[in-house]
Amino acid sequence: LHSDSPPFLHKNNEDVVEEMCRNVIRDMDTYGVCVVDNFLGEERGKAVLGEVIDMHTKGVFRDGQLVSSTGRHGDLKTIRGDQIAWIDGKEKSCKNIGHLISQVDLVIMRANKMLNNGKIGQYNINGRTKAMVACYPGSGSHYVKHVDNPNRDGRCITSIYYLNLQWDVKRSGGLLRIFPEGSRGDKVADIEPIFDRLLFFWSDRRNPHEVQPAYHTRYAITLWFFDALEREEACRRYEKERKLQLSSK
Numbered sequence: 001l002h003s004d005s006p007p008f009l010h011k012n013n014e015d016v017v018e019e020m021c022r023n024v025i026r027d028m029d030t031y032g033v034c035v036v037d038n039f040l041g042e043e044r045g046k047a048v049l050g051e052v053i054d055m056h057t058k059g060v061f062r063d064g065q066l067v068s069s070t071g072r073h074g075d076l077k078t079i080r081g082d083q084i085a086w087i088d089g090k091e092k093s094c095k096n097i098g099h100l101i102s103q104v105d106l107v108i109m110r111a112n113k114m115l116n117n118g119k120i121g122q123y124n125i126n127g128r129t130k131a132m133v134a135c136y137p138g139s140g141s142h143y144v145k146h147v148d149n150p151n152r153d154g155r156c157i158t159s160i161y162y163l164n165l166q167w168d169v170k171r172s173g174g175l176l177r178i179f180p181e182g183s184r185g186d187k188v189a190d191i192e193p194i195f196d197r198l199l200f201f202w203s204d205r206r207n208p209h210e211v212q213p214a215y216h217t218r219y220a221i222t223l224w225f226f227d228a229l230e231r232e233e234a235c236r237r238y239e240k241e242r243k244l245q246l247s248s249k
């Protein structure tokens with residue numbers, strides 16, 4: 001499940017990318033989850049972290065998911081989950097985030113071309129969302145167990161890049177726990193959100209996941225990749241529903 005990216009990926013070396021893609025394909029086929037550590041290297045990783053911290057300081061983040069839980073005394077505590085900001089990576093103050101996005105694209109599109117004659121896991125990836133930069137304020141904010149794409153909206157791979165230097169889950173929490181389908185709860189994938197770690201997993205019902213309460217600020221950048229066919233069908237369904245609603249008005 002853990003494949004270290006060779007030290008010289010940062011030179012964009014062709015066969016290094018090739019080697020990494022083989023690891024991603026193997027892990028996705030075997031586990032439906034893949035972790036790549038040291039993805040950008042310390043310098044580039046810190047440059048991305050710097051841009052995210054600048055965004056946070058400038059108040060770019062908007063409150064994301066509202067999660068509520070009852071406290072010890074049964075009182076309803078609404079703990080803000082993640083705060084998010086959408087980035088396309090071309091913004092002048094986000095050029096390092098833009099570089100991260102292009103590197104993840106490189107790996108996914110190369111993996112898409114390899115094995116299974118141009119498909120990864122029988123998907124044909126032809127696009128992705130913008131980057132969702134997420135910040136969990138350290139106030140015990142968490143994210144309840146959920147599936148990213150439960151109803152075939154077209155997203156097939158979730159890719160998350162973590163930015164948290166010297167993160168210690170025992171002290172700071174914030175563990176991502178994935179409950180791979182059919183594991184009946186005895187086999188879970190516990191992913192620590194450590195600095196310069198890149199995670200891939202199938203976005204559909206195979207991978208319900210949760211973020212456990214975080215007690216220090218926890219940053220992550222997520223990209224969702226689309227399967228061409230599933231996305232086209234989802235858009236067509238959406239168009240039909242929209243027309244129905246318009247005509248029923």
Ligand SMILES: O=C(O)CCC(=O)Nc1cc2ccccc2cn1
Nearest residue numbers: 134143147148160176193209211220
């Ligand atoms: O930060 C992590 O380790 C994963 C957090 C996570 O699952 N975030 C997330 C955030 C989402 C925001 C909007 C819609 C769906 C979403 C699904 N998942």
Ligand SMILES: [Mn+2]
Nearest residue numbers: 146147148209
């Ligand atoms: Mn999620």
